[in-house]
Amino acid sequence: ACSSKYVLSQMHPMWQGPLAVPGGDRQSPIDIVVRKSVFDSELKPLVTEYNPETCQQIWNNGYSFLVEYDDTTDKSTLKGGPLQDKFRLCQFHFHWGESNAWGSEHTVDRRLFPAELHLVHWNSDKYSLFEEAVMEDNGLAVIGVFLKVGKRHEGLQKLVDALPAIRHKDSVVEFTRFDPACLLPVNIDDYWTYHGSLTTPPLTESVTWIVMKQHIEVSHDQLAVFRSLLFTSAEEDVQKSMVNNFRVQQPLCGRTIRSSFS
Ligand SMILES: COc1cccc(N2C=Cc3cc(S(N)(=O)=O)sc3S2(=O)=O)c1
Numbered sequence: 308a309c310s311s312k313y314v315l316s317q318m319h320p321m322w323q324g325p326l327a328v329p330g331g332d333r334q335s336p337i338d339i340v341v342r343k344s345v346f347d348s349e350l351k352p353l354v355t356e357y358n359p360e361t362c363q364q365i366w367n368n369g370y371s372f373l374v375e376y377d378d379t380t381d382k383s384t385l386k387g388g389p390l391q392d393k394f395r396l397c398q399f400h401f402h403w404g405e406s407n408a409w410g411s412e413h414t415v416d417r418r419l420f421p422a423e424l425h426l427v428h429w430n431s432d433k434y435s436l437f438e439e440a441v442m443e444d445n446g447l448a449v450i451g452v453f454l455k456v457g458k459r460h461e462g463l464q465k466l467v468d469a470l471p472a473i474r475h476k477d478s479v480v481e482f483t484r485f486d487p488a489c490l491l492p493v494n495i496d497d498y499w500t501y502h503g504s505l506t507t508p509p510l511t512e513s514v515t516w517i518v519m520k521q522h523i524e525v526s527h528d529q530l531a532v533f534r535s536l537l538f539t540s541a542e543e544d545v546q547k548s549m550v551n552n553f554r555v556q557q558p559l560c561g562r563t564i565r566s567s568f569s
């Protein structure tokens with residue numbers, strides 16, 4: 308799987324960490340300035356082929372909660388869009404705020420969303436292990452989807468119902484037969500794409516970001532359950548609510564953001 312404790316445990320609740328990695332000139336997240344993005348007609352539609360049977364577990368890593376997929380074969384994959392190779396889904400997770408006014412990592416013309424979903428994939432054409440891919444230039448592809456508060460998301464509810472069982476850091480429960488495609492917006496043909504990094508340690512600059520233009524809606528109550536999670540483990544005497552687990556925005560450093568739509 309693609310998330311090991313030693314890496315994730317470096318994350319501190321209000322982890323704001325270094326403003327940018329020393330020498331890092333392609334860090335994430337960033338603000339997407341729509342009028343500065345460049346339409347690229349060569350960008351193809353994204354092709355996701357997710358198999359719910361590869362869903363394995365859901366766990367609280369002390370920074371977010373991750374739904375992990377079996378990435379030992381090419382069963383749940385992403386290709387097309389800006390990608391030249393086939394990428395394997397390894398996990399998805401979210402970032403959110405303590406209020407509905409903020410929480411997303413990326414913004415669109417400075418517009419904040421209450422939360423953001425990240426579907427993490429690694430290049431299985433070029434690498435045999437996630438741990439290799441995460442260190443390489445074109446090793447990872449992460450789909451970002453903005454969440455807005457509105458109507459209840461039926462597909463999300465199975466995940467929301469599992470959260471009370473993983474309230475504390477390092478708690479894990481079995482979680483199966485969840486199709487992450489249900490979390491994608493109706494239209495996945497319209498997106499922005501740019502070269503960036505992981506937004507938490509190890510902050511490696513190995514990510515092709517694909518940020519969806521269309522958001523998904525979840526209910527206020529569903530998002531409130533995210534906020535009932537804790538950064539802290541059961542043993543700690545001071546419990547801290549898992550909120551505001553997003554990174555500060557990073558300098559664009561001259562990068563071009565391409566759009567798949569004009
Ligand atoms: C050896 O490198 C490893 C090993 C195990 C897990 C990770 N990761 C850590 C952070 C991280 C942050 C992501 S985000 N918010 O940009 O989508 S995705 C992701 S991760 O790849 O799961 C890295």
Ligand SMILES: [Zn+2]
Binds near residue numbers: 400401
């Ligand atoms: Zn993330």
